Amino acid sequence: MSDKYASSSLQAIELFRNLVKAPLQALLGGEVFSVEAEAQASSPVAQVLDKSASTDLAVRYQTTSAVFLAASRLLYSDDADCRRYPLSLTLRNSVNGSYESTELNKLKRAVDLLSCGVPVVVPRYLCFARLSQKDNPTQLFDVLAAETIPLIRHVFAPDQLGLPELRRRMESDKKKEVLLDDELKSLAGLRHSGDNTFLFLNRRYLDMHGLPYLYKPM
Numbered sequence: 229m230s231d232k233y234a235s236s237s238l239q240a241i242e243l244f245r246n247l248v249k250a251p252l253q254a255l256l257g258g259e260v261f262s263v264e265a266e267a268q269a270s271s272p273v274a275q276v277l278d279k280s281a282s283t284d285l286a287v288r289y290q291t292t293s294a295v296f297l298a299a300s301r302l303l304y305s306d307d308a309d310c311r312r313y314p315l316s317l318t319l320r321n322s323v324n325g326s327y328e329s330t331e332l333n334k335l336k337r338a339v340d341l342l343s344c345g346v347p348v349v350v351p352r353y354l355c356f357a358r359l360s361q362k363d364n365p366t367q368l369f370d371v372l373a374a375e376t377i378p379l380i381r382h383v384f385a386p387d388q389l390g391l392p393e394l395r396r397r398m399e400s401d402k403k404k405e406v407l408l409d410d411e412l413k414s415l416a417g418l419r420h421s422g423d424n425t426f427l428f429l430n431r432r433y434l435d436m437h438g439l440p441y442l443y444k445p446m
Contacts, residue, residue: 240285251371262288286300302365317427317428320332320425322395352376353375354379356373370446
């Protein structure tokens with residue numbers, strides 16, 4: 229791991245502790261007692277997460293009845309964009325044209341194994357914290373925690389979001405962006421960023437399809 233990457237991971241952990249931890253605890257109804265960079269994490273949950281971005285964190289939290297695991301991604305945005313657009317979930321879809329090592333495929337494999345009765349660690353929530361003033365984040369704008377298993381099942385189901393078909397369209401059309409619905413541009417789709425592609429789903433999409441999540445504006 230490069231010094232620059234490690235430094236970014238440490239910064240993400242510090243921002244999480246200072247800006248995100250308390251609101252996320254209130255949202256999840258539990259106490260966060262451990263946070264680590266996914267790329268450096270040795271915990272089982274980190275193995276089914278992205279591990280490709282310095283802003284991605286693996287979180288352990290506990291309620292009065294149990295200990296849970298969650299994934300937390302920090303999203304840096306401008307103040308104006310935070311106010312103009314609903315929060316969007318972003319999940320890495322491909323790295324250098326490959327799907328296999330991304331969080332989407334790893335989470336799908338884990339959820340499939342769990343559905344077959346095979347013990348496997350899956351984060352209970354995928355959490356997204358949007359920080360305003362992206363060049364020098366000092367404020368949390370909002371935070372969302374989507375339930376992992378129903379979200380992943382929905383994303384891959386051919387009669388729901390149908391990610392495999394979106395992937396096929398992006399490959400065949402050779403476009404930088406493929407939308408689920410051309411009339412609703414910010415709703416859901418795939419988007420290029422450098423050599424990678426990301427699936428994005430905004431909060432309105434979750435509402436439209438009844439996907440369970442927790443949300444807290446600041």
